[in-house]
Amino acid sequence: MGSDIVEISINAAKALAIFLMMVQIVPMLVWVERRGSAFIQNRFGPNRIGPLGLMQLIADAVKFLFKEEFLPDKKRRLLFLAAPIIALIPGAVAFGAIPLSVPIHVEIFEFLGQSWGPYRFAFQSVELGIGIVFVLGISSLAAYSILLAGWSSSNKYSLFGALRASAQMISYELALGLSLVGILLIYNSFDFAEIIAQQQGSLAFQFLGKDIVWSFLPNWGIFYQPLGFVLFFVAVFAEANRLPFDLPEAESELVAGYHTEYGGFKMNMFYIGEYGHMLVSSALLVTFYFGGYNIPFVTPDQVLAGVESFLGLSSTGSSVATAFLLHGVFLVKVLIFLWVFIWVRWTLPRFRYDQLMDLGWKTMLPWALANTILTAIIVFIFRTQWV
Amino acid sequence: MLSSELLHIGLNHYLGLSAVIFVIGMLTVLLRRNLIVMLMGVELMLNAVNITFVAFSSFNQNMNGQVMVFFVMAIAAAEAAVGLALAVTIFKHYKEIDISAFEQLKS
Amino acid sequence: MEAAIVFYGLSFFMTVLSLGVLFNPNPIMSALYLVLTMIGVSLVFFMLDAGFLAGVQLIVYAGAVLVLFVMVIMLFDLKREVYTFSRGFFTRLLKVFTGVVFLIILVKSFFLVPETKELLNSSTQMTTKNLAGLLFTEYIFVFELLGLLLLAVAIGAVALSRIKGGTHAE
Amino acid sequence: MASVIAIVFLITLIALFGIFLVWGTAKLGPKIKQSSLKKSSYECGIEVQQSGHTKVPVKFYLTAILFILFDIEIIFMYPWAISFGDAITNGYGAQVLAAMGVFILVFIIGLLWEMKSKALEWE
Numbered sequence: 001m002g003s004d005i006v007e008i009s010i011n012a013a014k015a016l017a018i019f020l021m022m023v024q025i026v027p028m029l030v031w032v033e034r035r036g037s038a039f040i041q042n043r044f045g046p047n048r049i050g051p052l053g054l055m056q057l058i059a060d061a062v063k064f065l066f067k068e069e070f071l072p073d074k075k076r077r078l079l080f081l082a083a084p085i086i087a088l089i090p091g092a093v094a095f096g097a098i099p100l101s102v103p104i105h106v107e108i109f110e111f112l113g114q115s116w117g118p119y120r121f122a123f124q125s126v127e128l129g130i131g132i133v134f135v136l137g138i139s140s141l142a143a144y145s146i147l148l149a150g151w152s153s154s155n156k157y158s159l160f161g162a163l164r165a166s167a168q169m170i171s172y173e174l175a176l177g178l179s180l181v182g183i184l185l186i187y188n189s190f191d192f193a194e195i196i197a198q199q200q201g202s203l204a205f206q207f208l209g210k211d212i213v214w215s216f217l218p219n220w221g222i223f224y225q226p227l228g229f230v231l232f233f234v235a236v237f238a239e240a241n242r243l244p245f246d247l248p249e250a251e252s253e254l255v256a257g258y259h260t261e262y263g264g265f266k267m268n269m270f271y272i273g274e275y276g277h278m279l280v281s282s283a284l285l286v287t288f289y290f291g292g293y294n295i296p297f298v299t300p301d302q303v304l305a306g307v308e309s310f311l312g313l314s315s316t317g318s319s320v321a322t323a324f325l326l327h328g329v330f331l332v333k334v335l336i337f338l339w340v341f342i343w344v345r346w347t348l349p350r351f352r353y354d355q356l357m358d359l360g361w362k363t364m365l366p367w368a369l370a371n372t373i374l375t376a377i378i379v380f381i382f383r384t385q386w387v
Numbered sequence: 388m389l390s391s392e393l394l395h396i397g398l399n400h401y402l403g404l405s406a407v408i409f410v411i412g413m414l415t416v417l418l419r420r421n422l423i424v425m426l427m428g429v430e431l432m433l434n435a436v437n438i439t440f441v442a443f444s445s446f447n448q449n450m451n452g453q454v455m456v457f458f459v460m461a462i463a464a465a466e467a468a469v470g471l472a473l474a475v476t477i478f479k480h481y482k483e484i485d486i487s488a489f490e491q492l493k494s
Numbered sequence: 495m496e497a498a499i500v501f502y503g504l505s506f507f508m509t510v511l512s513l514g515v516l517f518n519p520n521p522i523m524s525a526l527y528l529v530l531t532m533i534g535v536s537l538v539f540f541m542l543d544a545g546f547l548a549g550v551q552l553i554v555y556a557g558a559v560l561v562l563f564v565m566v567i568m569l570f571d572l573k574r575e576v577y578t579f580s581r582g583f584f585t586r587l588l589k590v591f592t593g594v595v596f597l598i599i600l601v602k603s604f605f606l607v608p609e610t611k612e613l614l615n616s617s618t619q620m621t622t623k624n625l626a627g628l629l630f631t632e633y634i635f636v637f638e639l640l641g642l643l644l645l646a647v648a649i650g651a652v653a654l655s656r657i658k659g660g661t662h663a664e
Numbered sequence: 665m666a667s668v669i670a671i672v673f674l675i676t677l678i679a680l681f682g683i684f685l686v687w688g689t690a691k692l693g694p695k696i697k698q699s700s701l702k703k704s705s706y707e708c709g710i711e712v713q714q715s716g717h718t719k720v721p722v723k724f725y726l727t728a729i730l731f732i733l734f735d736i737e738i739i740f741m742y743p744w745a746i747s748f749g750d751a752i753t754n755g756y757g758a759q760v761l762a763a764m765g766v767f768i769l770v771f772i773i774g775l776l777w778e779m780k781s782k783a784l785e786w787e
């Protein structure tokens with residue numbers, strides 16, 4: 001395949017780094033969630049250990065590791081142990097398929113007396129042409145960890161929590177998948193990088209075959225798909241089992257849902273999975289509706305030229321600097337959405353289960369369908385060359 | 388000579404893989420007694436056929452095979468839905484999922 | 495070289511996993527082995543440059559059909575089976591023999607297929623668009639019929655789930 | 665090929681990490697003799713009412729069936745959405761739109777029927 005040792009090792013290191021980033025962001029989010037909810041509820045939150053209570057993360061992790069282990073009866077022990085491991089996979093793999101910045105171009109350089117050819121490293125661990133379908137497919141595997149956890153716990157509350165959670169996830173997956181059809185109609189691509197590339201600069205669209213530019217708005221997907229954005233946003237909450245859709249762990253009815261019988265780090269792994277889901281959802285929201293890693297009104301090429309002239313680096317160096325700058329922009333956008341997730345948790349009350357299913361099947365699905373039809377007709381009218 | 392033929396992955400390798408999986412699926416349908424596992428065997432067989440379709444389509448640069456796989460997937464899912472709905476109905480009636488318990492359906 | 499390693503590794507795992515579906519007496523383990531086989535099939539599709547179908551395989555099989563299987567097994571609360579395989583030594587032998595003969599016939603017939611060209615690296619994006627083009631020109635009738643079929647299945651499944659007791663009420 | 669290697673590598677990495685964590689908690693935690701009471705399932709402290717597995721409402725599985733069917737219809741919209749722009753520029757956008765219109769009509773009929781037949785009602 002023409003790949004040499006440098007390329008392979010850098011790709012492996014990249015995959016490792018992105019995975020570690022996902023794992024590292026979880027304790028931070030737990031901290032933000034606890035401090036943030038304390039802030040919203042006018043409390044202090046964890047503030048004893050370290051500055052601002054930041055060391056609480058490490059204390060928690062160590063405490064989780066040294067917890068006593070509970071196991072249910074022998075028959076289902078394998079599945080009981082496998083469920084938390086499976087919970088990690090969808091979030092991390094899906095996050096690996098989302099581009100976090102522009103690809104880095106490395107020019108030919110001399111090293112160890114050999115010249116190493118020009119490289120192109122994508123800022124993501126799995127580069128696929130069909131990113132959207134892959135991410136949807138991988139996230140739909142999250143139902144298994146929940147079902148297995150509930151089934152193997154030998155506890156009726158766990159089982160019901162698991163069934164509720166999986167029924168909820170598959171119901172909202174319909175609205176999620178359908179709300180993306182609008183985005184696909186507008187951008188005509190399954191590739192995240194291509195979708196982001198079409199969102200650079202300021203708002204420009206074709207109207208009856210003529211090009212129109214509105215320079216006061218960035219070229220973001222939300223201006224093309226406001227209804228799709230709302231539907232996707234709500235569906236993403238339900239997919240991540242977050243409040244107001246956290247029925248599976250409704251404490252008043254089901255003890256703690258599917259992870260009632262789990263303790264220690266195994267329970268924490270479910271949380272890593274859930275926060276990973278949140279991370280992927282925020283990244284997808286940013287990618288589809290908020291321009292991805294683009295700085296508003298500025299194209300990545302302009303950023304690259306600016307960096308090159310301003311810092312005076314070589315072309316490789318400026319490519320790396322641009323990639324990390326845009327990655328920072330992406331992270332800021334993602335963090336804003338992660339904060340929204342936490343904010344919503346303390347703002348809205350929980351739904352009742354029949355209301356939840358009604359919302360998914362009878363409200364979201366028809367609206368997503370309406371959004372699809374409307375987008376198709378508008379795209380048809382706007383893009384056709386009416387002579 | 389043989390090793391280079393083995394290392395160079397061509398169409399026949401994919402067809403061989405699909406043949407193995409197809410036969411395993413077939414044996415699952417033939418040998419198991421559990422109705423649901425038999426349905427799983429049918430899914431295995433359909434997937435083996437899908438591999439064949441995609442392999443031929445990719446190696447011959449002909450998209451018709453992939454369209455057919457798309458249809459097969461849709462029909463397989465419909466088949467699984469109806470099959471499992473029937474299985475649930477039968478289970479509710481006989482409290483049993485063993486295929487030999489359904490012999491009296493004849494009468 | 496790496497293609498060979500990936501292919502043989504993947505085929506080995508898929509064969510083992512599908513044998514797991516066949517031999518495991520616990521239905522839920524069979525279903526989980528099947529999930530892993532489906533993910534393997536999706537990876538095979540990736541290797542064959544059919545990225546869109548690989549994603550659809552993940553969504554439809556791994557994410558939907560097998561979830562239904564697992565749910566139904568939980569619904570019935572199926573335990574480890576005492577009698578896994580069908581009765582009769584000679585019947586079993588005959589069935590295995592049929593399977594082996596069938597495998598031999600299949601493999602022999604595949605070697606009749608002329609060795610084709612290299613796998614060209616076509617862009618996945620283009621393939622999906624070609625697929626859609628075919629879907630909406632040549633296969634448009636089948637496509638609409640499938641919509642009707644899915645409607646019929648939806649109605650039928652709901653009707654089947656409504657049946658109480660059945661026709662042979664005691 | 666590179667993408668397959670990357671996916672397999674990533675999944676292996678995560679699985680190893682998870683196995684390491686599960687193994688670590690099993691090794692590091694205190695070893696306390698597990699009594700039968702401790703092993704019983706947790707039901708808020710009261711005695712266990714029914715052991716583990718109760719019958720599950722058929723409702724959940726009906727939802728899963730309907731999900732599969734609608735999911736496939738949505739999957740069929742994806743290639744359409746991808747190629748719609750090209751179809752418009754090539755001048756046969758109206759036909760493709762009409763074809764999809766019929767399909768979506770069938771989808772809507774299905775959805776309406778499910779609503780009317782109360783298959784989507786949760787008590």
